[in-house]
Structure formats: structure tokens, C-alpha cells
Amino acid sequence: MERMTTAELRVREVTLRFGGLYALDDVSFTVAPGALHALIGPNGAGKSSCFNVISGLYRASAGSVTFGEHELTAYRPNRRARLGVGRAFQNAALSPHSTVLDNVMLGRYALTRGGFLACGLRLPWTRREERRHAARAAEICDFLGIGAALHTPVGGLPYGAVKRVDIARALAVEPSLLLLDEPAAGMNAAETAELAGTIRDVRDELGISILLVEHDMGLVMDIADRVTVLDFGRVIADGTPAEVQADPEVVKAYLGTDNTESTEAG
Numbered sequence: 001m002e003r004m005t006t007a008e009l010r011v012r013e014v015t016l017r018f019g020g021l022y023a024l025d026d027v028s029f030t031v032a033p034g035a036l037h038a039l040i041g042p043n044g045a046g047k048s049s050c051f052n053v054i055s056g057l058y059r060a061s062a063g064s065v066t067f068g069e070h071e072l073t074a075y076r077p078n079r080r081a082r083l084g085v086g087r088a089f090q091n092a093a094l095s096p097h098s099t100v101l102d103n104v105m106l107g108r109y110a111l112t113r114g115g116f117l118a119c120g121l122r123l124p125w126t127r128r129e130e131r132r133h134a135a136r137a138a139e140i141c142d143f144l145g146i147g148a149a150l151h152t153p154v155g156g157l158p159y160g161a162v163k164r165v166d167i168a169r170a171l172a173v174e175p176s177l178l179l180l181d182e183p184a185a186g187m188n189a190a191e192t193a194e195l196a197g198t199i200r201d202v203r204d205e206l207g208i209s210i211l212l213v214e215h216d217m218g219l220v221m222d223i224a225d226r227v228t229v230l231d232f233g234r235v236i237a238d239g240t241p242a243e244v245q246a247d248p249e250v251v252k253a254y255l256g257t258d259n260t261e262s263t264e265a266g
């Protein structure tokens with residue numbers, strides 16, 4: 001697959017308030033070009049909020065998010081996608097009756113000609129253009145190991161494959177930074193291990209950066225080169241997996257919660 005060039009993502013002093021609640025409080029971290037960077041933390045720590053600020057679903061109350069020379073906070077989600085910031089969703093909004101190819105093609109439509117409007121009307125595409133995009137979508141599916149299911153409705157696929165379709169659709173936008181929101185949620189151990197290999201391949205072969213929000217501590221520690229840890233909306237640690245695992249603040253944050261992560265962290 002063709003390699004891309006990517007840029008540094010800089011999150012600087014981002015604060016996000018919901019009324020009196022600080023979902024994010026002065027959060028800063030940097031995703032280096034080509035890094036596989038994980039954002040972790042106990043339930044309610046602010047991971048999704050941070051993800052949503054970066055992808056443009058939420059507007060930060062203060063602070064800045066830049067990707068290369070672009071100040072992302074000024075742009076709407078579609079514009080961010082065209083700048084190369086692509087995201088896969090935790091609860092994939094895939095169409096179960098459509099084939100894998102059609103679902104992934106939605107990502108291509110978003111890439112060209114004004115996105116969903118053009119997609120809905122299907123006006124501006126010529127046959128040749130459509131074939132070119134379909135070939136690229138098929139290539140992406142092959143790369144993700146779902147090439148054999150190209151013409152299968154998504155609703156008939158096993159769960160692990162559905163998550164790959166979601167990632168394929170995000171990659172179809174040709175992002176240079178891929179945002180993955182809990183890709184291993186609901187997966188069994190075997191599926192998670194396979195997914196870890198796929199995520200690593202995506203980074204290695206495409207040369208893009210990946211920001212991963214994930215509960216599965218094993219997966220994070222296995223594949224991330226850098227980890228930022230949030231707790232109560234603040235960054236409490238930032239470093240290599242080994243560094244953050246040994247950090248007393250991180251240990252305290254996880255042991256202090258009664259969610260399942262405390263056992264996964266050990």
C-alpha cells in the first residue's frame with residue numbers, strides 16, 4: 001500500500017467544561033509523526049472527550065489542537081478529515097444490509113466532492129472514477145484481511161470483521177492520522193491479538209500516526225510506543241508503556257477505581 005506523509009498532532013492546554021464539570025482540564029500532549037500513541041485512563045477520565053475535541057465533535061472551552069500547521073479547533077469535522085485526520089467509531093455506524101465494499105466506499109465518497117451530499121445524490125461520479133475508488137477500497141480491505149468478504153453484507157460478518165470494516169472505512173479517507181476509539185471493545189482475546197497485529201501493520205506499512213483510545217491494557221502495552229494517561233480530566237503521566245506502568249500516580253488512579261480496568265492494568 002502507498003505510504004503517506006504525516007504531521008505532528010499537538011494538543012495544548014485543552015479544557016472542556018460541561019457546566020461546572022471539567023471533562024478535560026489543561027490537557028497537553030503530542031502525537032509524533034508515525035507514532036502509535038495510546039490515550040488511557042479509568043472510566044470517566046476524559047478519553048472520549050479528548051477524542052471528540054480532536055475529531056471536531058466537541059468544541060474545546062479553551063486551548064488548541066494543531067495538526068502540522070493547521071489549527072484544527074477552527075475546522076469542522078469534514079474539513080479535519082480532508083486534512084488527514086480520520087476516525088473510526090466505537091459503535092460503528094455501518095449499514096448492516098450493505099456490503100463491505102459499499103460501506104468502505106462511503107469513506108471514499110467522504111474524501112471527494114463534498115462528502116455525504118454527493119454520496120446521497122450520487123451525481124458527480126463517473127463510472128471510471130467509481131471504479132478507481134472501488135479498486136482502492138478493495139485494496140484497503142485486502143490489507144485489513146477482509147478482502148474475501150468484499151461482497152458480503154456487513155450484518156452477516158463476525159464481530160471482529162465488522163470492526164475491521166470500520167477501520168477500513170476510516171482508512172478509505174486516506175488519513176495521515178488515524179483516531180481509533182476502543183477498537184478492541186467487545187472482542188475476545190484471539191480477536192484482540194489479531195487486531196493488535198493489524199493496527200501495528202497499518203502504522204508500519206502506511207507510515208501514518210495512530211491515536212488509540214483503549215481500555216484493553218494488554219493491547220495498549222503491547223503495541224503503543226507512547227502512552228498518555230488521563231485521570232479526572234488531567235494528564236497524570238506521559239511516557240513509554242514501561243514508564244507509565246511503573247508510575248505510582250497511574251497505579252493509584254487504576255487501583256482507586258472499582259471498574260474492571262484495575263484488574264486489566266496488572
Ligand SMILES: Nc1ncnc2c1ncn2[C@@H]1O[C@H](COP(=O)(O)OP(=O)(O)OP(=O)(O)O)[C@@H](O)[C@H]1O
Binds near residue numbers: 042044045
Ligand atoms: N456530553 C456530555 N455532557 C455532560 N458531561 C459529559 C459529556 N460527555 C462526557 N461528560 C463527562 O465528562 C467526563 C469525562 O467523560 P469521558 O466520556 O470523556 O471519559 P472516558 O475516559 O472516555 O470514559 P469511559 O472510559 O467510561 O468511556 C465524565 O465525567 C462524563 O460524565
